[in-house]
Amino acid sequence: MKKASILLLLSFVLAMPLSAAGTQESAAAKxxxxxxxxxxxxxxxxxxxxxxxxxxxxxxxxxxxxxxxxxxxxxxxxxxxxxxxxxxxxxxxxxxxxxxxxxxxxxxxxxxxxxxxxxxxxxxxxxxxxxxxxxxxxxxxxxNPVDAQIELLARLTGAKVIGNVYASGEANGVTLMEQAKAATENLGLEFVTAAVSNTAEVMQATQSIIGRVDAIYIATDNTVISALPSVDDVASKANVPLMAADPSNVEGLDFLVAWGFDxxxxxxxxxxxxxxxxxxxxxxxxxxxxxxxxTDFELWFNLDVAAKLGITIPDDLKDSAAVVIQDGQKIVR
CATH class of the missing domain: 3.40.50.2300 (Response regulator)
Structure with a gap:
């Protein structure tokens, strides 16, 4: 009798964790x-x-x-x-x-x-x-505030011809390209584009326009932004200033300015x-x-690239920047 009671108690105790686990699984499923x-x-x-x-x-x-x-x-x-x-x-x-x-x-x-x-x-x-x-x-x-971004790039660089690489199969890429084109035309500037269908084409597309532009603007185009190092490599070797509308992707690159959403x-x-x-x-x-x-936006400047290109960043803009790159160091303000 005593043995039977112990076995009954043991079976009850052993069943408790399983029951609790089952309850947890049931709660998670809800x-x-x-x-x-x-x-x-x-x-x-x-x-x-x-x-x-x-x-x-x-x-x-x-x-x-x-x-x-x-x-x-x-x-x-x-x-x-x-x-x-x-x-x-x-x-x-x-x-x-x-x-x-x-x-x-x-x-x-x-x-x-x-x-x-x-x-x-x-x-x-x-x-x-x-x-x-x-x-x-x-x-x-x-x-993004595309008009203001293009105006800032033109102000900093004095560019007369601005280049853009965009994904022709992405709705947002086409929309942003058209907005950038309108912004440059409103400023009396020329706009040169190169379309891509995937990230593998980004470097070649950038190379196809680099000799015809004074600066490059890259919008929040997912296909192109994911290959931004390719754009950066071509632009840097040609000493053409680069602006990106996505600051989160420029760290470690030779961009001049980045301004966009956090x-x-x-x-x-x-x-x-x-x-x-x-x-x-x-x-x-x-x-x-x-x-x-x-406060939803961030402005970044690479002062090392600016010095290399002979571009002066006005103090009022530097003071408003969230991040500056100077002497190879990232300085968060």
Missing amino acids: EPLVGVSKFLAHPALDAVEVGMQDHLESVGKSVRFDFQNANADVSASAQIAQKFKADNVDIAVGIATPTAQALVNVFTDIPVVFSAITDPLGAGLVTTYDTPYTENTTGVSDM YYKIGLATGKIIEQLLDGKEPGEIGTVFLTDP
């Missing part, structure tokens, strides 16, 4: 599943992922993430969207235009959140910026949208978020 499709890995888009997670953690939102990387492959973006559908994700997030477009083509019954999209309207992700609307899409735009903050804004959706808001109530606060 957490919302967020599928995140990123077009490719580079510092800006990686920072969006981190900021998104950090915001949700800061407000105590427990979710399960499925992170997928399309590796700059449009067909892979479509496959990821189908995977998310098969897995019954609760919210689908597309970081960069091709992945967001793939999600919108597949999902109509759950929220699709786009992030780091230059022109959501032109990309077909929304049909209006006015809220409320009935579509299942919402997200964050990274539309993509971690775009990630924070994306996380806030997910938080609102989890709290019951409809995508059409949120709409497209545009970041306009000056």
